[in-house]
Amino acid sequence: MTACDVIVIGGGHNGLVTAAALAGKGRSVLVLERHATLGGLAVGDEFHPGYTSAGPLHDTSTFASALRAELDLDAVETPPAVFTPQIPDAGPGLLLHRDPGRAAAEIGRQNAVDANRYADYRAFIDRVGGFLTGVLERPPPTPDALRSLLGPAIRLRRLGRIDMLEVLRVAPMCVADWLKEHFESELLSSTLAVPALAGTRSGPWSPGTAANLLRSEALTRSGIRGGAATLIDALARHARDRGVAIRTEATVTRLRTEGGRVVGVTLADGETIDAPIVAASCDPKHTQLELLAPATLAPRLHHRMTKVRASGAMAIVDLALSAPLRFGCRPELDVAHARVVGTIDDMERAFDATKYGRVSAEPILEVVVPTVETPSLAPPGHHVASIMTHFAPYDLDGGWTGDVADTLADTVIARLATFASDLPGSIVARRVRTPVDLETRYGVTGGHIHHVEHALDQLIVRPDPECARYATPVAGLYLCGSGAHPGGGLTGLPGMLAAETILGGS
């Protein structure tokens, strides 16, 4: 039996952020990671000899700037742009740069009106960005602490009457309506809508998705050179430098409590480790419904936790390719990140399937080609494409079988091939991971890559009012993963804010 000040469950990016922050303040910290490698959802694996996939969380551009400084990372605009292909005869596709000027120029190639409106859209995002990051980079406001409401209220009013009312108007809207107020081009609207829907169970017509889009736009900065793998390495190094002990292949099976207070954990092999504080970066349902002994939680909270929506709807198809992925509409481009979207209505139809427990026949695809930036992930001249596929519900009617998964992979490849006709001939190997596979591999309940669904009622108050500010009713137990405010994605913010809470309270 060993002992330390703090045990962090899970060596994902949030767990590592929490651990490093606590160790930096002199705490002795032990990170326990179930898997053999660190990084959780941010890392891929060698799915075919010589080919390594991207992880489900691949976008480093949302990583908190407050944390970047400490890590000494190279920030570059990677991926420099998102490409939305069109059928070759229909048009040249849309290469959407993050830089507003370059984006407007590209948009202007197809639609001059939209180019101006895109500039207006980004200007609005910039004006309200400070307010939004103020909400996202601080512990969530709660009526229990009036002062936590005052700050956001003042920052909101500082936006001025027009922008303030506009933020309040837009947030509960659906992304389809909001984007259509701005843009004529379906291609542009569809491309912009993806981050609002990715990893969620909502379609472009679902109210509240505009809040998801605002969140994503406010968090997006420049990417990190080397991608998620580099980020995870840097986080682990940083944590170790500060004295954090990290154990991999150490599965926590039980949170031990005494008199309503956490006292340590038990591992799968029966080993027990004592600590007065445990920070769980695994998802809140796993933490509170599975790791805590039955009857530890008050029945009411237990019941509410069972009702927290955390059922994923994303599958991943990884392809090993003998040639670069090239799109017919613009064959000269080396594309690191592409979105296959169709019209807004097509996207909504893709979502509809999830409501009935079916897989979409025309899914939305986010294609990540990590080998464009990091060629070493595949043999020379070869490539890897990891295709995040929306929507494929965890709770599939009839259950996920090998055949269903194979059919999904066929669907995805056929859909992508309509834009990239050389693709099928270059496939060396493929692997499909269903939400059930993601649950097994990454230990996320329901295979949900954000741990808890991103919906208005589960943002801010996340995952439940009684544990929305990192502390739980079990003294000493904290939530520090994506299931806590401000939610999923490679932000590091839940980990950072949880650490601040722990330090403030101990």
Next chain:
Amino acid sequence: MTTSRYDAIIVGGGHNGLVCAAYLARAGRKVLVLERRHVLGGAAVTEELHPGFHFSVCSYVVSLFRPKIIRDLELARHGLEMIPLESAFTPLPDGRSLCRWPDWHRTRREIAQFSARDADLYPEFGLAMGKMAYFARELIDNPAPDPASFDPRELMRLLRLGKRLRSLGPDLMHLNTQLLTMSAVDFLDLWFESEVLKAPMSVSGVIGTFLGVRSPGTAYVLLHHYMGEIDGAFRSWGLVKGGNGQLSNAVASAARASGAEIRTEAPVSRILLRNGEAEGVVLDNGDEIHAKVVVSGLDPRRTFLGLVGEANLDDAFVTRLSRFKFRGSSGKVNLAVDRLPEFACRPNDNGRADHLRGDIAIAPGIDYLETAYDEAKYGDFSRRPYINVVIPSVLDPSVAPPGKHIVSCFVQYAPYHIKEGADHWPNRREAFGDAVVDTLAEYCPGLKDTILYRQVLTPWDLEKEFGLTEGNIFHGELSPEQLLFQRPVSGWAHYRTPIARLWMCGSGTHPGGGVMGAPGMLAARAILKTNAT
């Protein structure tokens, strides 16, 4: 050309226009109401469409009509009589059915057929919702709070609302947040397990809205069912004796009694402006009538783009107005039948049928409702729609000849924007009517042979005949971004408009649509407060 001078001209003799007129007249103002149609009431009208059958053509039940208005205007004295609905019946295609009654014990037995757990929780749910509704009433009975205001009184009000919210305690406060943000289905999932119960409950969250029961933000409309008041009895729905037009007639009678003048068949073609101020109206026949203020009971689009004209408004206002969403989603099918309908799953007992003395929901499952919505999303009416059936003649025999009945079917979804284009609705009208009757006949096998007369109202008809833009029964969607201080346009949520001396009093203003009367009352109060008249 005739010119006469009034304190206020009300454009549109719908129930809100009439309520506003009655309050202004009671305060001693000289008021003129101008109604385009031959009958008063707007969408709250009774019309004898078939000999002996008096249909509540559009709106057909009442729950949220403010009791204060009934008292202030002494509407009982002017002929208003309400009859509470006695049940909520959900037939199922497989021969089972659920009927909820005012008597909780009886309801409990019904629900227990499907889930004992749900039966236990049902009263607790009702209590929680009742508490929430009590809070929501504060918002309905007052002008919308303005979070952008610097007026100390407004700030005090916001603080007071906040305090009131906090006084609910953490659990109910959380419930409140959930109600505002969740879908009706997700919200009901927190409580119940049986779909037979959840489906008809959830569907009240989408009435009149172009959203599905799984769309976030639909939960709060559930509250409406716990906010209704009839004769002081909280949370019940009712009919107006003689049809919904009798409510309009009672309000009109009260207005006239206070001296208001009301003209029908007097369509207003535009609002008369001078130096950017409203000074009266011009009728279709060219007559000009002047007044100190003009109050429009029409929806915002018809008011501003129709009567004022885009050229007289600033661009930013027009842009914001153009973003206000209407897109009606419902239709109405009114049937005259020669005998009481009989549901296969719960046959009538020698002409007695307690389960028909209320609201009947064709809502057999959540996927059924969601499929109906999906069809509408892509520009078609639902083949198997949600139908809210009321047979008013069971409770109020005066509306139909002896032994015969009216079957009122509120139908969702019938999108205004069908994929062929809204103007193609006349070609689709009968197909839509057939879909509704066919669906209902699946539950009432003998229905078709008993139909004496059928009226089908599509959203296009609601627009053309009743002046509801895009057929939206609420004068604009009741979605969160179009409520409170944003209804119809942020900055203009307090019944005033950018045109001086022009006011709004219709359902397109706070607190929104339904036969509530609140916009009319609050507008009158705001006008009187400014001494504009």
